[in-house]
Amino acid sequence: MSRTLRSFAVIGVALVVFGPLGLIIYQSFLSEAFFSPTASLSLGAYRYVLTDSGFHSAFGTSLLVSLGMTLISVPLGSLLAFLLVRTDLPGKKFLEPWLLVPIFLSPVVLAFGYVVAVGPVGFFSLWTKALIGRVPWNLYSLYGMILIAGLTHVPHSFLYVSSALRTLDPSVEEAARVAGAGPWRIAATVSLPLVLPSILFSAALIFLLGFELFGLPLVLGDPAGLLVLTTYLYKLTNLLGVPSYHLMAVVALSIVALTFPLVYAQRRMLRTAGRFAVIGGKGQAFRPLPLGALRWPAVAIVLLWLVVTVLLPLIGVALRSVVSQWGEGIKLFDVLTLDHFRELKGYPNLVRGIVNTLLIGSIGGALSVVFYAIIGLAAHRWQSRWVSFLDYLVMLPRALPGLIVGLAFLWVFLFFKPIAPLRTTLFSLWIAYTVVWLAYGLRLISAALLQVKPELEEAARVTGAGQGTVYRDVTLPLIRFGLIGSWLLVFMMFVREYSTGVYLLGPGTEVIGSLIVSLWGTGALDLISALSVIEIALVGLILFIALRLGVRLDA
Amino acid sequence: MPDLIVENIEKQLGTAQVLCGVSFELQQGEVLALLGASGSGKTTLLRSVAGLERPDKGKIEIRGKVVFDAATGFEIPAEQRGLGLVFQSYAIWPHRSVFENVAYGLRLRHVADAEIRQRVGDVLARLGLGHLADRYAHQLSGGQQQRVALARAIVYNPPVLLLDEPLSNLDAKLREDARAWVRELIKQIGNSALYVTHDQTEALAIADRVLLLDRGQIQQDGTPQEIYGRPTSQFAAEFMGSNNRFDGKIAEISANRARLENHGWSLWGKLRGDKEPGAPGTGLIRVERVRLADGGGENHLKMQLKSALYLGERWEYVLQLGELRLRVWGEEGRAPGECWVAIPQEEFWIF
Numbered sequence: 001m002s003r004t005l006r007s008f009a010v011i012g013v014a015l016v017v018f019g020p021l022g023l024i025i026y027q028s029f030l031s032e033a034f035f036s037p038t039a040s041l042s043l044g045a046y047r048y049v050l051t052d053s054g055f056h057s058a059f060g061t062s063l064l065v066s067l068g069m070t071l072i073s074v075p076l077g078s079l080l081a082f083l084l085v086r087t088d089l090p091g092k093k094f095l096e097p098w099l100l101v102p103i104f105l106s107p108v109v110l111a112f113g114y115v116v117a118v119g120p121v122g123f124f125s126l127w128t129k130a131l132i133g134r135v136p137w138n139l140y141s142l143y144g145m146i147l148i149a150g151l152t153h154v155p156h157s158f159l160y161v162s163s164a165l166r167t168l169d170p171s172v173e174e175a176a177r178v179a180g181a182g183p184w185r186i187a188a189t190v191s192l193p194l195v196l197p198s199i200l201f202s203a204a205l206i207f208l209l210g211f212e213l214f215g216l217p218l219v220l221g222d223p224a225g226l227l228v229l230t231t232y233l234y235k236l237t238n239l240l241g242v243p244s245y246h247l248m249a250v251v252a253l254s255i256v257a258l259t260f261p262l263v264y265a266q267r268r269m270l271r272t273a274g275r276f277a278v279i280g281g282k283g284q285a286f287r288p289l290p291l292g293a294l295r296w297p298a299v300a301i302v303l304l305w306l307v308v309t310v311l312l313p314l315i316g317v318a319l320r321s322v323v324s325q326w327g328e329g330i331k332l333f334d335v336l337t338l339d340h341f342r343e344l345k346g347y348p349n350l351v352r353g354i355v356n357t358l359l360i361g362s363i364g365g366a367l368s369v370v371f372y373a374i375i376g377l378a379a380h381r382w383q384s385r386w387v388s389f390l391d392y393l394v395m396l397p398r399a400l401p402g403l404i405v406g407l408a409f410l411w412v413f414l415f416f417k418p419i420a421p422l423r424t425t426l427f428s429l430w431i432a433y434t435v436v437w438l439a440y441g442l443r444l445i446s447a448a449l450l451q452v453k454p455e456l457e458e459a460a461r462v463t464g465a466g467q468g469t470v471y472r473d474v475t476l477p478l479i480r481f482g483l484i485g486s487w488l489l490v491f492m493m494f495v496r497e498y499s500t501g502v503y504l505l506g507p508g509t510e511v512i513g514s515l516i517v518s519l520w521g522t523g524a525l526d527l528i529s530a531l532s533v534i535e536i537a538l539v540g541l542i543l544f545i546a547l548r549l550g551v552r553l554d555a
Numbered sequence: 556m557p558d559l560i561v562e563n564i565e566k567q568l569g570t571a572q573v574l575c576g577v578s579f580e581l582q583q584g585e586v587l588a589l590l591g592a593s594g595s596g597k598t599t600l601l602r603s604v605a606g607l608e609r610p611d612k613g614k615i616e617i618r619g620k621v622v623f624d625a626a627t628g629f630e631i632p633a634e635q636r637g638l639g640l641v642f643q644s645y646a647i648w649p650h651r652s653v654f655e656n657v658a659y660g661l662r663l664r665h666v667a668d669a670e671i672r673q674r675v676g677d678v679l680a681r682l683g684l685g686h687l688a689d690r691y692a693h694q695l696s697g698g699q700q701q702r703v704a705l706a707r708a709i710v711y712n713p714p715v716l717l718l719d720e721p722l723s724n725l726d727a728k729l730r731e732d733a734r735a736w737v738r739e740l741i742k743q744i745g746n747s748a749l750y751v752t753h754d755q756t757e758a759l760a761i762a763d764r765v766l767l768l769d770r771g772q773i774q775q776d777g778t779p780q781e782i783y784g785r786p787t788s789q790f791a792a793e794f795m796g797s798n799n800r801f802d803g804k805i806a807e808i809s810a811n812r813a814r815l816e817n818h819g820w821s822l823w824g825k826l827r828g829d830k831e832p833g834a835p836g837t838g839l840i841r842v843e844r845v846r847l848a849d850g851g852g853e854n855h856l857k858m859q860l861k862s863a864l865y866l867g868e869r870w871e872y873v874l875q876l877g878e879l880r881l882r883v884w885g886e887e888g889r890a891p892g893e894c895w896v897a898i899p900q901e902e903f904w905i906f
Contacts, residue, residue: 453644453646455642455643455644455646456646456648456649458605458607458633458640458642458646459640459642459646459648459707460634460648460659461606461607461632461633461634462605462606462607462633462634462636462638462639462640462708462717463634463639463659463660463663463707463708463711464634464635464637464660464663464664464711465634465659465663466632466634469634469663473659474648477650478648478649478650
């Protein structure tokens, strides 16, 4: 039983990871798309891409954006983590779940929200212009893009730094307090330096995510002519009139060549991080550091970030979805309408997209959690070299942006004829989603499995239960709540996913996220705003259920 | 036929040799304590018997059936050894009621429902848990959880009951009570038991026989009286009880006696082990065997009483003679000053 499970896990994961990756590598060495009868082995694609000035500038922009957003989100995220975890910040119980919300919002929706809120003719831009006569910001610029990317990635560094701070022994801060240090000095000289490994880890993560950005640069960079590597890849799709798969494969590989070392470095950092922190007593009650007069400026910082990062784009999207038109000189109350939502019904592909999004999130998400659980259980208390092989395997997809995984699976379904019919079904999308979220899903599962003390399983073994029976009678029942929580989180991630479905988009595989990307090219703002509101509502509903059930969002 | 035969077990964990060739037998109905400090390998040994660890070398037999043999690579998995194991943390399954925790082993053995109800009911009643059958672990006190763990391990009549520090999570008062009833229970059901503990009082009280382990080796194997009263090695002597230690030189040997001396004192005691006159030696005597004397005599020392500490049920005197410091117990308070101490020859061991 456990033998079958373990072989299935290793072989299954190896197939879904190496299959697509291998196909990209193969394609990159061909002179044309792999299905073309005249395709031959060639380095031409590499020569073309690596000497293309567009590629060079996209590479430079990607690097700048990654660096810039890391410099914004890491300090801000660490500061917010300190304020929310270690101090008596007023209203922190209420604020905390909101801090993680941007993780569950689709970047393309957020970007669209910024366009309609603070773009050249956005609601807030025009209202500001009416007040002071001009718009003092320019969204469509490198700086605008970096700022927004930085602000929306604050939760990622908050997540890692706050969980490290939570395990910090409060007495090290109390010692600094007794010695006469104020809260800011404690943060700067004691708490944050002690969690430095987690801060660096989150910096590496955000730097990595910078190269995978797609929605933000597509929406915000494109109008200003700014291309990053992913949008350069996306533009290549129709560059030559015929599918330029060989060029796309080279660009995809160049992105992976950047992200893979980062993922590997992160893994090394994680291994050493454990040796650093001062772990205190288990969940002991401690008195948070009093901020004193600084509490109101501190609350203001948190609220300002929330308003700019969450409220602004959400209000933008919501408003845009209920106005018939918007521009200079239009009064909001004259143009209110619900027509855009009614219009959706006229587009069968959009209706299918909404239904498919629900299906892939609920049923697809559940199946993915089952898949992740099988892998998690297979590796659970398995002492073998295969476990570290499996570890490396599941790490690989983290270096693969959704856009590339989607593209690779499109090729897999075109390449392997027997499974070709599956391309136009939700299965193709599901398997791509499952691979993209593999590392995330496994982290959820192993967090749940960590809660199971080994003696509970050993007790069953000694009592007479075989490994399979132990899983059935002890392990799985004990982690069932963790599995439900994982399902809800994966549900949200699948609903907000947009880039993975871009290349797989076709009749039968429409989902809200990829529809928004393709509609963006046509400028159908009315439909985009209505779809965005529906997606936000879906995510909001699941988020609400998850929070009510006490699911931890910071996995 | 012994219930359990352990032959020459060796086990390496990482770079540490945890067990270096341990052998023993457990007779039918016997309670054997594995006593040792942390890191002595006692828990690894127990887990090897249970099948939760795989030793590198050696052989294990349960009731005449080989369950592990490193020479042939043969191993019966834990679930097929049919043993009962009580964990230090109890490991009560939190998602099952007390009844279901105890019934689990019987269900795995396909016992009929009616019989399960009856047997579980009997065991729970015997352990005073009858009224708690429907509770869950978090609704039980530590003592109750401990009894559930015991009930779960004995309900299917395992040939050998394994207990891994079963009382160490109880508070002191409960632990003293538990010693008595755990031994009574094991004796009543007639099981043989392997009992791991680091607490010497617990080992002496509960076991018929004690194996003293140190750094993966058996230091002494004997009855509680032998282990405490006739230690065969300096380690065994110092590990048990509270001791006074005399470091000196062996001055003279006669038959099985030796005279140990150092600046200002010279004492006769029982010689343990091979020593030559002139070799350095260590004398040990249990604190409770030393008495204050009224005057000089054979094996008496004249010492300075430095302080007298009141410990509740007795007094403890700290005495000094040059570099030699002794602890002696007595009944009444005493003022500092000179006094005589008697070191009985029979109780003074020289290693």
